[in-house]
Amino acid sequence: MDKMPKWADIILIPLISVVLALVVSGLVVALIGESPWRAMQVMVQGAFGSAYGWGYTLYYATNFIFTGLAVAVAFHARLFNIGGEGQAAIGGLGVAIILLGVAWPHWTIALLAAILFSAAFGAAWAAVPAYLQAKRGSHIVITTIMFNYIASALLVYLLVNVFRVEGSMAPESARFAEATNLPTASDFAGFLGFGTSAPLNFAFFIALLACVGVWLLIWKTRLGYEIRAFGQSQTAAVYAGINPTKIIMITMLISGGLAGMMAINVVMGEAERLVLDFVEGAGFVGIAVALMGRSHPVGVVLAALLFGALYQGGAELQFEMPAISREMVVVIQALVILFTGALDNMVRMPMESLFLSLRRRREAGQSQTPAE
Amino acid sequence: MTTPAPAIELKGISKAFGPVQANKDISMSVARGTIHGIVGENGAGKSTLMSILYGFYKADRGEIFINGKPTPIPDSQAAIRAGIGMVHQHFKLVENFTVVENVILGAEDGALLTPSIAKARKLLTELSEEYGLKVDPDAIIEDLSVGHQQRVEILKQLYRHADILILDEPTGVLTPSEADQLFRILERLKEEGKTIILITHKLREIMEITDTVSVMRRGEMTNTVRTADTSPAELAEMMVGRKVLLRVEKAPAQPGDVVLKVDNLRVVRGGVERLKGVSFEIRAGEILGIAGVAGNGQTELLEVLGGMIPAQGGSVTLHNEAIDLTGKHSDGQTRRARGIGHVPEDRQDEGLIMAFEAWENVAFGYHKDPKFNSGMLMNHAAIKADCADKMARYDVRPPNPRLPARNFSGGNQQKIVVAREMDRAPDLLLVGQPTRGVDIGAIEFIHSQIIALRDQGKAILLVSVELDEIMGLSDRIAVMFDGKLMGERLPSETNENELGLLMAGVTDTRTEGAA
Numbered sequence: 083m084d085k086m087p088k089w090a091d092i093i094l095i096p097l098i099s100v101v102l103a104l105v106v107s108g109l110v111v112a113l114i115g116e117s118p119w120r121a122m123q124v125m126v127q128g129a130f131g132s133a134y135g136w137g138y139t140l141y142y143a144t145n146f147i148f149t150g151l152a153v154a155v156a157f158h159a160r161l162f163n164i165g166g167e168g169q170a171a172i173g174g175l176g177v178a179i180i181l182l183g184v185a186w187p188h189w190t191i192a193l194l195a196a197i198l199f200s201a202a203f204g205a206a207w208a209a210v211p212a213y214l215q216a217k218r219g220s221h222i223v224i225t226t227i228m229f230n231y232i233a234s235a236l237l238v239y240l241l242v243n244v245f246r247v248e249g250s251m252a253p254e255s256a257r258f259a260e261a262t263n264l265p266t267a268s269d270f271a272g273f274l275g276f277g278t279s280a281p282l283n284f285a286f287f288i289a290l291l292a293c294v295g296v297w298l299l300i301w302k303t304r305l306g307y308e309i310r311a312f313g314q315s316q317t318a319a320v321y322a323g324i325n326p327t328k329i330i331m332i333t334m335l336i337s338g339g340l341a342g343m344m345a346i347n348v349v350m351g352e353a354e355r356l357v358l359d360f361v362e363g364a365g366f367v368g369i370a371v372a373l374m375g376r377s378h379p380v381g382v383v384l385a386a387l388l389f390g391a392l393y394q395g396g397a398e399l400q401f402e403m404p405a406i407s408r409e410m411v412v413v414i415q416a417l418v419i420l421f422t423g424a425l426d427n428m429v430r431m432p433m434e435s436l437f438l439s440l441r442r443r444r445e446a447g448q449s450q451t452p453a454e
Numbered sequence: 455m456t457t458p459a460p461a462i463e464l465k466g467i468s469k470a471f472g473p474v475q476a477n478k479d480i481s482m483s484v485a486r487g488t489i490h491g492i493v494g495e496n497g498a499g500k501s502t503l504m505s506i507l508y509g510f511y512k513a514d515r516g517e518i519f520i521n522g523k524p525t526p527i528p529d530s531q532a533a534i535r536a537g538i539g540m541v542h543q544h545f546k547l548v549e550n551f552t553v554v555e556n557v558i559l560g561a562e563d564g565a566l567l568t569p570s571i572a573k574a575r576k577l578l579t580e581l582s583e584e585y586g587l588k589v590d591p592d593a594i595i596e597d598l599s600v601g602h603q604q605r606v607e608i609l610k611q612l613y614r615h616a617d618i619l620i621l622d623e624p625t626g627v628l629t630p631s632e633a634d635q636l637f638r639i640l641e642r643l644k645e646e647g648k649t650i651i652l653i654t655h656k657l658r659e660i661m662e663i664t665d666t667v668s669v670m671r672r673g674e675m676t677n678t679v680r681t682a683d684t685s686p687a688e689l690a691e692m693m694v695g696r697k698v699l700l701r702v703e704k705a706p707a708q709p710g711d712v713v714l715k716v717d718n719l720r721v722v723r724g725g726v727e728r729l730k731g732v733s734f735e736i737r738a739g740e741i742l743g744i745a746g747v748a749g750n751g752q753t754e755l756l757e758v759l760g761g762m763i764p765a766q767g768g769s770v771t772l773h774n775e776a777i778d779l780t781g782k783h784s785d786g787q788t789r790r791a792r793g794i795g796h797v798p799e800d801r802q803d804e805g806l807i808m809a810f811e812a813w814e815n816v817a818f819g820y821h822k823d824p825k826f827n828s829g830m831l832m833n834h835a836a837i838k839a840d841c842a843d844k845m846a847r848y849d850v851r852p853p854n855p856r857l858p859a860r861n862f863s864g865g866n867q868q869k870i871v872v873a874r875e876m877d878r879a880p881d882l883l884l885v886g887q888p889t890r891g892v893d894i895g896a897i898e899f900i901h902s903q904i905i906a907l908r909d910q911g912k913a914i915l916l917v918s919v920e921l922d923e924i925m926g927l928s929d930r931i932a933v934m935f936d937g938k939l940m941g942e943r944l945p946s947e948t949n950e951n952e953l954g955l956l957m958a959g960v961t962d963t964r965t966e967g968a969a
Contacts, residue, residue, distance in 0.1 A: 298831070302832060303830060307814070307832060311818065314808070314810065315803060315808075317803050318803060318806065321786055321819070322786050322787070322819035323761060323788065323789070323790065323819055324785075324786075324787075
């Protein structure tokens, strides 16, 4: 018997968490003497009020879908991949190498190659921590986070010493050829009012496809079955003849590959060149997205949309209300992560007892015996 | 002298969980200084009743009287104040604390530990002598045997001045001799005026130690009788509601060709040699029972044959064909493909994924079988149909393939494992503790399934710590001690005493008979 109906678990609790986070954020805003109500309006308006806003919200959401799926897949095997940041950065390296190295005739083929390379590079970056976990028992949380720093340093080195255009002072690669540029929202959805400035691009559809792929993988294939079984009980997995080393390696390769694919959206779709620090924390937001989305692709999409809105709305907030600084916006985002991720049980436990007592009352009402 | 008030009296206790009426109008009275047994199948409501008495649950209706006084017990603190102590089936001890630290945990006198520990050590010594509960106060819990850990649990309760002790399935984890020692302790406690409630499903224990016994069935207390006036068969009938076969009925074995041949098998795990050169063989149509105290290598024997761990030496052949023991070319799935079924010792940690629904568990280990797949994807409809079919034939209740494994009772969980592993009629079946934590009705069913498989001409390796089960099912019995087999006996030519000595490593009970 479950303690709560399923809808409460997957919809109500995240919703209450978000509301709580917004209430606390409002208090913080009020504390610095600004109107929380107006701040809220600016954020919602900024994220969803225009095609321009949507263009940014969905663009950020695309990043978070990739990194959120990456964390979610690893969660199913009880692996905590917090290396999405580094895997995405290295994925970007893969995209730059293949787009700069080959003269692509058309963006469709270039996109396929970019998917392949970003995923392969991201997966390769996850492979070392995965191997260390599988064979040496080195904790994957520690190794993946260390690999984030290595990735960051490596990218700086390569951008400054290898990719930098001669004569340029900026640590970034040359622009990719025009032919490889992905269609933007104004190309495929201009009729909805998307202008050329919105960064939303074709990678959004790749992200949605990845969701379908992950759903099929986890719930419909033998491999997904083995991943989930391994995540629930390692001894039982061994009993059933499931090889733990194999599952850890494959799961982390898939996870790293998904994180790496985030580069398609940013590097190929938006910047159209490899720039420094393009991941901008999306790897870490992916953890909150996966937690809030209950490691289910549909949940990941919804949570990614929320965080996309927070990013875009937050940017508007800085612009419209100068008293609210960039750091302030980060505080609001952090509060949402805190409430939806870390403080999940704070909401969950009272809700569980509430539903329990509701059910008792209902049953007491049904039975005819008088209570004492 | 007037008759003293009973130590515990329950009046009209009722408790429902959702639609399930776990306890229905239960009244019970236990006299001071007696041992009262409560028997019933899994899910009969024994644990719920005791949880109410210990303040974990609040009864919907009913009253509790302690020593004649109405005593509401809203939480376990109130239960402790009322002098009630509970020893759980799974111990609640801090593994890396010493005995004395565990005893005072939650009952410290102040912020500084030294005075509490000194006081506790003195009291422990007194209690140990008074009740024969000998434990080294400074031993670390994880270094103690299970039997000694249980003593610490009892000491913990006595330290809290418990007059009424509730023991929930206390012998489930004990060896026969440890269980005997526990019973001596309980008798001492009784002589000193303590009141003891013993929850168990082992009828032999009820007969051996209790003064009175109550039978629970489907949430109701159906009978309360004096132990001297009843018999195991009668109790079993009251528990299940029909006549039950307590002895396994089987025809003599008709052994055929050798199916499994194990030669000088060695397993090292964690730097310790757990199997030290084990050799035996099993023929088609016979059951070899391995008796022994838990932890003497039986687990490793099952795991190495089941492909879960590699061996460091020796050889195993199935139908005269070698089996890879290095673990490099084989695992649980290749063993299953060779016709080795494996009902593991621990269904909750090994045999089932508790969070998976029943149908997903029915494919566990066989999930690569073509009949469960269509191309790249698993064929969920086929697995669910197979599950529904197995549930019907193996009497799994409730027969709902969509229910998560953890929501089934222990007996029904085990039936799911048994159905999965036995339904393919494997040439060799490895069975570990097939009826641990399983109710009487299910035990009868599982035993008959094992015998039926044997009668189909299959070889069966049975590992159990229950001597009754070994004696009842096996065609040959081998005793395992310290990673070695201590010799073989025929069930008809041995007895529990002899096996008990072999289990303790004493070999000179007879001069020959070793394999």
